[in-house]
Amino acid sequence: MSLTLCVAPCVAQLRSVEIRVSGLDCESCARSVEPRLKKLRGVESARFDGERGIANITLVSENRVTLNDIRDTLKNLGHKPGDASIVVLGDVKDGRLSLPHQPDAFTLENHPGAAGRIKIEGVVPASTTTLQVRAVTKPD
DSSP states (O other), rough: OOOOOOOOOOEEEEEEEEEEEEOSSSHHHHHHHHHHHHHHHHEEEEEEETTTEEEEEEOOOOOOOOOOHHHHHHTTTEEEEEEEEEEEEEEEEEEEEEEEEEEEEEEEEEOOOOOOEEEEEEEEEEOOOOOEEEEEOOOO
């Protein structure tokens, strides 16, 4: 019998998302973005900059929020989600990043080949699950 002890959280997850949002035709439309994103279970904070058309979402530790959850929330408001810059902790195998609640969540592009549990910063173009890797580090 063996016992596994995790010093860092064992759950992989999105940690932050900055996503472009278009299709905001009025001021009240723009004001609806923040409160709706904050209602997603696992969202620590959400801010929306109407002038730039960018939503910034910070997620709590051990959340189960997916990028598709955020995209769907924006679509349900009648807006169009665009490219997303994300920070994610996850497990990499064969060029794919998996989350416990979302196997093969992202296909990695420009990935330096690190495997195992890593922290990745990158961009996910609109309507895709391809993560264009900008930085890879071991989680804190």
